[in-house]
Amino acid sequence: MRDLFGAELRWFQHIEETARRVFGHHGYGEIRTPILEELDVFKRSVGESSDIVNKEMYEFTDKGGRQVVMRPENTAGIVRAAIQHKLLASSDPVLFWCIGPQFRYERMQTGRYRQFWQVDAESLGVATPESEAESLLMLHSFLTELGLKSLVFSINSVGTPESRPAFHAAFRAFFAERADRFCEDCHRRIESNPLRVLDCKNEKCQAALEGHPVITDHLDEASARHHARLKVLLKELGIPFEENPRLVRGLDYYTRTAFEVLSSDLGAQSALLGGGRYDGLVKQLGGPDVPAFGWAIGLDRLAMVLQQIRGEAPYAPPALLIPLGDRAATEALKLARTLWAAGVALQLETRGGALKKAMASANRMGIQTVLILGDGELDNGTVTVKHMVTGEQESWPLEEVVARLADQ
Numbered sequence: 001m002r003d004l005f006g007a008e009l010r011w012f013q014h015i016e017e018t019a020r021r022v023f024g025h026h027g028y029g030e031i032r033t034p035i036l037e038e039l040d041v042f043k044r045s046v047g048e049s050s051d052i053v054n055k056e057m058y059e060f061t062d063k064g065g066r067q068v069v070m071r072p073e074n075t076a077g078i079v080r081a082a083i084q085h086k087l088l089a090s091s092d093p094v095l096f097w098c099i100g101p102q103f104r105y106e107r108m109q110t111g112r113y114r115q116f117w118q119v120d121a122e123s124l125g126v127a128t129p130e131s132e133a134e135s136l137l138m139l140h141s142f143l144t145e146l147g148l149k150s151l152v153f154s155i156n157s158v159g160t161p162e163s164r165p166a167f168h169a170a171f172r173a174f175f176a177e178r179a180d181r182f183c184e185d186c187h188r189r190i191e192s193n194p195l196r197v198l199d200c201k202n203e204k205c206q207a208a209l210e211g212h213p214v215i216t217d218h219l220d221e222a223s224a225r226h227h228a229r230l231k232v233l234l235k236e237l238g239i240p241f242e243e244n245p246r247l248v249r250g251l252d253y254y255t256r257t258a259f260e261v262l263s264s265d266l267g268a269q270s271a272l273l274g275g276g277r278y279d280g281l282v283k284q285l286g287g288p289d290v291p292a293f294g295w296a297i298g299l300d301r302l303a304m305v306l307q308q309i310r311g312e313a314p315y316a317p318p319a320l321l322i323p324l325g326d327r328a329a330t331e332a333l334k335l336a337r338t339l340w341a342a343g344v345a346l347q348l349e350t351r352g353g354a355l356k357k358a359m360a361s362a363n364r365m366g367i368q369t370v371l372i373l374g375d376g377e378l379d380n381g382t383v384t385v386k387h388m389v390t391g392e393q394e395s396w397p398l399e400e401v402v403a404r405l406a407d408q
């Protein structure tokens with residue numbers, strides 16, 4: 001867990017502003033759910049066979065004896081909220097996005113934290129491939145507006161709980177023939193959740209998977225049609241994608257489409273985010289039988305990538321007003337009040353003391369415009385303005401300061 005401030009936090013803020021604008025244009029409304037949820041919400045959604053529920057949750061018993069969890073992800077909470085507030089009573093789609101911290105007790109790795117931030121977008125109530133294309137188009141605009149270039153949408157279909165047993169049977173037979181080449185974890189996975197074997201990070205297991213039965217060959221007809229239609233739509237929209245028959249994701253609730261977005265903006269291609277369809281989840285959590293699709297992106301890595309490819313986040317540092325002497329200190333507070341009221345970004349030097357010290361601080365803070373107000377300026381009704389980038393200095397009439405600063 002870590003503190004966020006300065007240049008890194010500015011990227012988080014820029015990402016949030018972009019999300020609010022782009023998602024708002026698509027008709028998504030913001031939702032904020034509590035950090036604590038009942039344990040059951042995640043057991044019944046993310047799933048008992050997942051690493052998240054098995055090993056990574058911050059869970060405890062509160063003072064009222066309830067078993068609670070600091071949310072490891074936001075989808076289950078959003079679905080819980082939609083059910084609780086009866087938002088799914090009509091057949092109208094419910095479009096939500098959210099931003100917030102999530103908690104997983106994971107092993108330390110670059111860009112992975114125990115408190116991390118996600119932006120989520122969830123579309124509840126629509127089963128069509130068109131709704132997925134809409135959501136992916138929104139995601140694509142969001143990422144390209146942020147400045148990411150080399151994106152690939154990696155997609156698969158994991159079928160439905162009804163069609164999956166046919167694939168499981170074929171896959172278990174394949175596994176049995178070369179069982180000795182798989183790791184111990186995979187031996188456990190083949191019993192509890194065979195799809196997870198495809199996701200094993202062990203290189204030997206990945207090699208043993210060569211020639212494995214492909215889930216998209218075992219789809220029911222409707223799921224196969226759904227998958228084909230989504231591919232047509234992505235092609236029509238020019239969203240770069242590739243099929244990945246081993247993509248299964250680490251959460252249990254996915255049905256049909258599962259996807260990740262890979263970026264090579266940092267060199268080696270790696271997953272920036274993931275999501276998919278989760279048609280059974282609303283019902284599983286006690287709501288109506290409503291389909292849904294969504295995704296979540298981790299901001300910690302996204303901010304890191306943006307910082308590396310774009311440098312500093314777009315940021316206009318405030319001007320700095322430095323008063324010299326007691327009389328100017330009083331007048332500077334009044335002038336600053338007028339400037340703030342006019343919407344000018346301005347920091348006020350309140351320490352008193354020497355100009356040299358204040359100018360050195362301005363340099364360190366990256367301030368570009370310094371206003372100096374001393375007795376001489378007050379007598380003339382002016383302020384001295386120093387442009388830090390060019391070193392140029394000029395004198396502005398006091399009554400023009402608001403207009404001139406607002407103009408910059």
Ligand code: HAM
Binds near residue numbers: 121250301
């Ligand atoms: P997830 O794949 O578990 O899916 O997480 C989504 C994203 O959150 C990851 O791709 C990664 O960017 C980020 N993330 C996960 N764990 C960490 C961590 N420890 N540190 C930093 N970033 C992390 C979900 O959470 C699903 N709720 C996605 C979804 C939404 N599916 C449907 N709707």
